[in-house]
Amino acid sequence: MADKVNKNNRVSISEVAVASGVSKMTVSRVLRGEGGYSEKTRELVMRQVDKLGYLPNRLATVFAGDQASTFVGVSIPDLGNEVFAQVLEGIDRKLGAFGHQTVLGLTQHTQKEEEAWIRTVLSWQPAGLILTGRFHAPRASEMVKNAGIPVVEIWDLNSSPLDMSVGINHFDAGFDMGRYLIGCGYQNIGYVGTSHDTANAATTRLAGFSKAVETGGGAVNKQLCLHDTAGYYPGYYGTEQLLTSSPDIECIFYQNDAMAFGGMQYCVSKDMCVPEDIGIAGWGDLPIAAVMSKRLTSMHVPHLKLGQAAAEMMIARLSGEPTADVRDIGFTLIPGSTVRQPDPS
Amino acid sequence: MADKVNKNNRVSISEVAVASGVSKMTVSRVLRGEGGYSEKTRELVMRQVDKLGYLPNRLATVFAGDQASTFVGVSIPDLGNEVFAQVLEGIDRKLGAFGHQTVLGLTQHTQKEEEAWIRTVLSWQPAGLILTGRFHAPRASEMVKNAGIPVVEIWDLNSSPLDMSVGINHFDAGFDMGRYLIGCGYQNIGYVGTSHDTANAATTRLAGFSKAVETGGGAVNKQLCLHDTAGYYPGYYGTEQLLTSSPDIECIFYQNDAMAFGGMQYCVSKDMCVPEDIGIAGWGDLPIAAVMSKRLTSMHVPHLKLGQAAAEMMIARLSGEPTADVRDIGFTLIPGSTVRQPDPS
DNA sequence: AAGCAATAAGTTACCGGTAACGTATGAGAC
DNA sequence: GTCTCATACGTTACCGGTAACTTATTGCTT
Numbered sequence: 065m066a067d068k069v070n071k072n073n074r075v076s077i078s079e080v081a082v083a084s085g086v087s088k089m090t091v092s093r094v095l096r097g098e099g100g101y102s103e104k105t106r107e108l109v110m111r112q113v114d115k116l117g118y119l120p121n122r123l124a125t126v127f128a129g130d131q132a133s134t135f136v137g138v139s140i141p142d143l144g145n146e147v148f149a150q151v152l153e154g155i156d157r158k159l160g161a162f163g164h165q166t167v168l169g170l171t172q173h174t175q176k177e178e179e180a181w182i183r184t185v186l187s188w189q190p191a192g193l194i195l196t197g198r199f200h201a202p203r204a205s206e207m208v209k210n211a212g213i214p215v216v217e218i219w220d221l222n223s224s225p226l227d228m229s230v231g232i233n234h235f236d237a238g239f240d241m242g243r244y245l246i247g248c249g250y251q252n253i254g255y256v257g258t259s260h261d262t263a264n265a266a267t268t269r270l271a272g273f274s275k276a277v278e279t280g281g282g283a284v285n286k287q288l289c290l291h292d293t294a295g296y297y298p299g300y301y302g303t304e305q306l307l308t309s310s311p312d313i314e315c316i317f318y319q320n321d322a323m324a325f326g327g328m329q330y331c332v333s334k335d336m337c338v339p340e341d342i343g344i345a346g347w348g349d350l351p352i353a354a355v356m357s358k359r360l361t362s363m364h365v366p367h368l369k370l371g372q373a374a375a376e377m378m379i380a381r382l383s384g385e386p387t388a389d390v391r392d393i394g395f396t397l398i399p400g401s402t403v404r405q406p407d408p409s
Numbered sequence: 410m411a412d413k414v415n416k417n418n419r420v421s422i423s424e425v426a427v428a429s430g431v432s433k434m435t436v437s438r439v440l441r442g443e444g445g446y447s448e449k450t451r452e453l454v455m456r457q458v459d460k461l462g463y464l465p466n467r468l469a470t471v472f473a474g475d476q477a478s479t480f481v482g483v484s485i486p487d488l489g490n491e492v493f494a495q496v497l498e499g500i501d502r503k504l505g506a507f508g509h510q511t512v513l514g515l516t517q518h519t520q521k522e523e524e525a526w527i528r529t530v531l532s533w534q535p536a537g538l539i540l541t542g543r544f545h546a547p548r549a550s551e552m553v554k555n556a557g558i559p560v561v562e563i564w565d566l567n568s569s570p571l572d573m574s575v576g577i578n579h580f581d582a583g584f585d586m587g588r589y590l591i592g593c594g595y596q597n598i599g600y601v602g603t604s605h606d607t608a609n610a611a612t613t614r615l616a617g618f619s620k621a622v623e624t625g626g627g628a629v630n631k632q633l634c635l636h637d638t639a640g641y642y643p644g645y646y647g648t649e650q651l652l653t654s655s656p657d658i659e660c661i662f663y664q665n666d667a668m669a670f671g672g673m674q675y676c677v678s679k680d681m682c683v684p685e686d687i688g689i690a691g692w693g694d695l696p697i698a699a700v701m702s703k704r705l706t707s708m709h710v711p712h713l714k715l716g717q718a719a720a721e722m723m724i725a726r727l728s729g730e731p732t733a734d735v736r737d738i739g740f741t742l743i744p745g746s747t748v749r750q751p752d753p754s
Numbered sequence: 755a756a757g758c759a760a761t762a763a764g765t766t767a768c769c770g771g772t773a774a775c776g777t778a779t780g781a782g783a784c
Numbered sequence: 785g786t787c788t789c790a791t792a793c794g795t796t797a798c799c800g801g802t803a804a805c806t807t808a809t810t811g812c813t814t
Binding site: 120122138168170184206210211296299333351 | 419462464465466467468469471472478480483487488489491494495497498501502505508510511512513514515526528529530531532533534551552555556557640641642644645667670671674677678696697699700701702
């Protein structure tokens with residue numbers, strides 16, 4: 065099977081033409097179905113198409129004509145994080161429904177990887193790009209602009225995007241969470257996350273969070289940024305580290321719900337009561353938040369919808385329909401019961 | 410930016426040639442760096458490449474020559490399931506490291522979607538395909554065979570694959586789990602899953618599981634197959650349904666750990682003790698299994714490694730290196746403490 | 755200084771489709 | 785009967801690279 069790595073054994077339009085006794089242009093017309101042939105000829109050609117198992121070569125079509133390809137490059141930081149898996153699912157479902165294909169790029173949260181991937185994917189003449197985040201290497205931004213194709217920056221809303229952007233304002237979202245926790249009476253608040261990069265959404269979120277806490281007279285002195293994935297276990301041992309060094313912390317804000325769950329498991333294992341002894345707040349309203357023994361205080365972001373919205377904007381732009389350049393998908397605070405009830409003030 | 414949807418504004422090799430005052434063949438040689446030009450010419454050309462921001466058109470290269478593309482089509486059922494997200498991550502990381510690009514296809518567990526996606530992706534002349542599962546539509550199998558490119562079927566090990574296969578034997582894995590639970594003294598066992606299709610791994614697993622349980626004198630009379638995603642909440646309400654209709658069940662085997670976690674949360678919410686009142690066994694050894702209040706009884710499958718192995722087999726085949734056609738990646742039973750201790754017999 | 759090989763180019767043709775244009779055929783109008 | 789015009793095709797050229805071949809230039813022998 066794989067002894068012929070070259071593609072020469074594939075049936076081409078010319079072979080169909082010869083077999084049908086017509087010119088390859090006629091075959092092309094029949095296959096595209098835009099008229100200019102008789103019913104008799106159509107049947108003749110289609111019979112040979114079926115018989116020979118002809119499959120079109122889209123490479124040739126795109127290459128030949130002015131028409132754009134149906135590829136859309138999608139860069140995602142990583143898939144271990146459920147958030148991005150959901151976003152990607154939303155994107156691919158919607159793109160697929162409109163006849164587009166997703167070319168995936170896992171950037172591992174680095175601009176360098178993203179730049180390398182952009183360079184490669186652009187060489188495949190994609191119809192458009194969907195990029196996670198609003199921070200890109202200068203060279204990457206330049207290449208993308210020069211490509212002259214639609215681009216949607218997602219997740220971290222960019223008010224002055226390369227082209228289009230959909231997501232939420234993470235500073236505001238962080239701020240709202242901070243204000244809420246202050247309103248619950250917490251002053252000494254900790255943070256556990258994994259962002260080791262200033263140019264990402266989690267860091268922006270933390271900045272907004274800190275701002276709100278400080279405005280409310282509290283402090284987020286204890287920030288722990290692990291060099292690990294943002295999963296359950298890092299949440300567990302991150303909490304252990306944080307509480308060992310700072311046992312007086314009243315409440316912990318996590319980078320996401322997975323980490324918050326891990327943190328909560330640590331607290332429970334140490335016979336601490338949540339929220340009586342310590343408050344726990346996550347982020348993302350992931351599926352697990354709804355099935356924990358206590359409803360996790362979190363921030364709901366419509367991840368699947370976000371991905372779908374990105375794909376919709378891309379498709380609209382590609383088909384020449386009008387579309388907003390910037391779309392705020394919004395967030396909703398989930399009070400939950402893993403932090404104290406807010407003061408009724 | 411997007412007012413020019415056609416790609417004509419892209420800089421081509423000819424423009425670089427004119428700007429450098431050489432033929433386009435020379436530019437091509439310089440860019441590929443395989444010799445046949447002077448150092449002076451190289452500098453001349455590279456200066457223009459940088460100046461004009463030339464990006465190669467891989468479409469043309471692949472189209473023109475015999476060489477295969479660097480695309481690899483990867484079909485995945487869905488990404489809501491952490492298992493497949495991990496597998497995909499393993500695949501893409503490894504493929505990317507070897508200069509290949511992933512073209513994603515989400516099949517939603519249906520052969521029909523898979524077939525449609527295969528037809529489309531083959532028209533892009535991919536270097537190879539990685540398909541989840543060993544059951545495909547007849548037309549799909551035929552197309553794949555005719556394409557004459559390497560194919561790796563993953564997840565559900567196929568001992569007589571289309572080309573190559575890597576994964577585990579789900580019947581055996583299910584059987585081992587069934588035997589273990591029988592060994593723990595359970596006889597009246599329930600199952601909660603979401604597989605509504607006979608042609609998938611979960612069903613095969615359940616068949617092996619049932620076989621072992623029956624061999625041990627027990628019964629899996631109560632099987633609940635929900636029409637939902639295999640996540641936390643379906644595990645929760647699936648357990649509720651199952652235990653409401655069959656309160657005498659001693660132990661429940663779940664399609665995966667996420668469902669098992671949801672089920673455990675239901676049991677805990679009803680003041681049932683695990684494993685004293687009811688046994689809980691999951692599948693997959695997902696990250697959450699390690700941070701639950703009790704270590705979840707599960708079956709470890711190296712998902713990331715599986716993805717990487719698939720990519721490695723693909724790369725080996727593409728570069729003409731020898732590689733096994735079938736690779737069993739293995740599984741390990743995690744006894745955990747959410748089922749009773751096995752009889753020391 | 756002539757001969758010859760190595761090096762550094764240029765030329766031509768082609769991959770598989772499609773746009774643009776040219777041409778044969780037949781039906782209907784007069 | 786022939787003129788017109790739509791219909792149903794065929795022909796040619798081109799997209800952006802690269803393989804294969806040809807040609808010009810240089811350097812080194814003897």
